[in-house]
Amino acid sequence: MKTLLQNREVLLAVLIIVLALMVGLVMPDFLLPSNLLAVYNDTSILIILALGQMLVILTRCIDLSVAANLALTGMVVAMLNSAYPDVAVPVLVLAGALLGLILGMINGALVWKLGIPAIVVTLGTMSIYRGIVFLLSDGAWVNAHEMSAAFVSIPRSELLGIPVLAWVSVIVIVLMAHFTRHRRLGREIYAAGNNPTAAFYTGIQVGRLQFVAFSISGLLAGLCGYLWVSRYAVAYVDVAAGFELQVIAACVIGGVSIMGGIGTVQGCVLGALFLGVINNALPVIGVSPFWQMAVSGAVIVIAVIANAKSERKTGRIILKKAALQTH
């Protein structure tokens, strides 16, 4: 039992269950299976983005541009749908994912080829992508009645009683779990982040893996662009403003180390779910909006403290010169 509780993911899962039960005391309907499914569905986009972000953080980088990427691809997809309502929705989704991939590749290429710190690159592209949304749309909204019925209804239509939006996140989780655990590229991402020097000496190109991570993060953000605009049936410049911080917070709470190399798919998903439960519970139990901010903030700080304790490295670098040469 003790070892089980020392496992970070188990602890987080227990925390989420306790949290949900506490909300259930105030508001019993919160624990209905239909409501729990709604909470999961509401958190789907956060889960998908957090998984992309996790890969980037694993390589010791950070992607601040995910929300802007989502806003840009979402606007493009919505504008395409409004201008050409006959184009099939899957084609639009593919176009959005492709655009997101390109935006992610731009981030990755700048980090890889020019060696600029990721936080600076994505801080810049975040503004650039957001700016392009404004240029494209001229500040105008794409509204519900301008979108085709299929465009809006697909993510909320149900398959075996579960909304398509939730299915998409389940598929992404499964693919990502396979990728990080069983694919060579996935394992190399861990190696590159955990110890870039060692990775370099074993023939792993750290920069290339950072590029791969950014590309996947961009691809998933592009996919979420469609999911977001169709879920809220509106696209405008400020879509998902500030959402990148929630995405990073989900990773941190889920035990993904900002220092790179540490993090699991299940941890990341639980981190996102934790925020999802809080986001959905606080409005129901009627907490003041200022307390909501404080609670979310406190949770993140506590998670970081927990991380710092568990990650204190035991070894030390003996070949400092070699470490300097590789990055």
Next chain:
Amino acid sequence: MPFKKIMATALVAAAMATSGLVQADSVRIGLVVKALGIGFFEAANQGAQEAAKELGDVEVIYTGPTSTTAEGQIEVINSLIAQKVDAIAVSANDTDALVPILKKAQQRGIKVVSWDSGVAPEGRQVHLNPSSNSLIGEMNVKLADEALKATGSDQGDIAILSATPTSTNQNIWIEEMKKVLPQYPQLNLVATVYGDDLADKSYRETVGLLKSHPNLKVIVAPTSVGIVAAAQAVQDQGRIGEVYVTGLGLPSELAGHVDSGAVKSFAIWNPIDLGYAAAMISYNLVQGNASDTEVGMGRIGVAQLDEQGNAAMAEPFVYNTSNVHAFADIF
């Protein structure tokens, strides 16, 4: 060939002469907008032309720059001064940048009115606001009452979905609503929640409201992101007809939600009325039909001016199935 040319020249000359004649005894008002080609301002022009037709001896010159810059507006106003118009009614791209040129216009006896987006007091005689805080608060409560009746109940819970808890205009409007609420004992305000003008948070807050207040009948959202997200949430929760969303929003943004039935009616300024009132005020200033405290706006009524020349046109205009699509093409 030369004959044709002479004829053409003569025709142009004749045309110029007649237009000169018309100019001599009609009031000419330059309606300057932020930029040409914006639906909102085209609609305002429609209203101003309506005023011109009603008055008879008025010519409204609709003009503006091609992009929303103060420089462009200065150029346009310069040419209006050169044309010796009698009045300029402007929706400004910059509060202060237009002051010098408008002062120059005033020195030449041109009456200056700003509307929609104001100019600093020294640059104009009157500024026409589309509405006032108290009128907006009152309208929101009135809409909530109408929505409550639409659910078929005489009494019910209502909630307010605002933007951020620190948003000044939202808080003022909510204050104004609370002042009016005692006159509507059938409306029971149970909660005020904040969607931060984020679609996802507004949506979640709405779902939270629907869950924690099962008897909720009306959600009032005096914010454009909030009202859209709330309408979508009510639709997704399958509560259309039991709960209505109302508040402030743009027709283009809400047309779909009026169609779905989640929104019965909502309010925002009417750009046609605004253009009409701006033209009427300009005309009355030119004719000397205005005092320091009052100026007429034709069919809309009389505007009360404060010491700085600010006026509020009317309470926000109500949109519903009957007119939302016509206005959705405008703004």
